[in-house]
Amino acid sequence: MKPLPGFRDLFPEDFARRIYLVNRWRETARRYGFVEFDGPTLESAELYRKKNSGGEILGQLYEFTDKGDRPVALRPEVTPTLARMVAERHRDYPKPLRWFNVGTCFRYERQQRGRLREFLQFNCDLLGDASSASDAEVVALLIDLLRSFGLTHKEFVIRLSNRQAWYEFLGGHGVEKERAGDFLNIVDKMEREPAEKTEEKLVPFGISLASLREFLECSKIPSLDPLLADLEARGLRDFVRPDLGVVRGLAYYTGIVFEAFALQGNLRAIAGGGRYDRLLKDLSDGSADLPAVGFGVGDAVLLELINEIPAAKVQEEAALKADAPTQLYLVIAAEERRLSALSLAQQLRSAGWRVAFSLGAERVGKQFGAAEVYGAAYAVVIGAEWPRVKVKRLADRHEEELMEGELLAWLQENRNLKAEI
């Protein structure tokens, strides 16, 4: 039996990587004053059918009827849940809200590298502020997030755009606002389609491919200036690149939109987001009307990316090694001292050390081998000389003998080998 297509078994080594990811997500979000929330994984299917929410995502909904005949769906993203929750209780919280979520999402689509049917997503949203200051805060958070994995501006770039600029462009060409969505769809796809096709699709808009290209290539996007100045002041300007070609597929974006892209390899967008000032109002039938900006990152793409960038891989491996599941391995050299070893193990564990030992009588050599395999930094030999014990640093085979009662203090002094993650 294998897991369903697009679903994963997470064995301990896989889960260790997940912990590594999630620790960085949380740590970065908290550095920006964000608080964590979560909602149900299963929602009423209706939530995703409301105006302006899903779009393309609706076709990928994991949807069924529960035993109470309710139409339900596994969440394909958390934003609608967030909107629902915020609409319900936003009066309880001071504005702006800085909320983040680490949660499982589901989309029924064909799986591929970096794209699964069940995945973990990190979402950050800043609600209640419509200024570019909050745009910058969220973009900066995303940059720092990717940097926390050892990625630099050589490995990724945030392509930054603003839908307002397009609305102005369209207004200048006499195109009514209702058709903006269709038009942006053409822009979204023109990178991947032959020029002739784009040209053809532009005809009904009365816009030539040449003028579209000219607009695309004009590096000046005045509406992005405050955001860029903000990022410049933070020293993060190198990580972003204004690019009107990014418009994103989702229907609900109203202002800036951005995508984090890997510069090497052929991975898709690592993360994406933007401003959605009307979504909360639309999803809550007007009961909450908060401007918002946010982004999402998926675990699968990030894990692939780390594998491809040597520096990021090295950092991850170092972190995983430092977080070894076993720090101390008790070698019970004389079986009749097992009870002493148990007492010592308890004492060490109470002090927070990760301790393991063999559960039955075993050759000393084998026990050392086990200490090695489990990644322990030290082996503690308990034998006939008790209450004296030997502590051996496995890395360089340096061994010291001390009284059992001194061990804890000795270890505290050498605590640099204890996990810090």
Added chain:
RNA sequence: GUGGCUGUAGCUCAAUGGUAGAGCUCCGGUUUGUGGUACCGGCUGUUGCGGGUUCGAGCCCCGUCAGCCACCCCA
């Protein structure tokens, strides 16, 4: 959902249409208080599944399922 490629032991792979193998991993051992090497031994397969062609199919054909890649779109 569309198209292409692939599918042999837990993993990586081999086997001119003629009795399915190797390496790695794992487990045990190399005489009983010191570890990643070396050596010895052991376990594991209805060759993804179901049909068909053939005296005979891991190999050829069809279907199906799964994986990978591209499209679609996104995290």
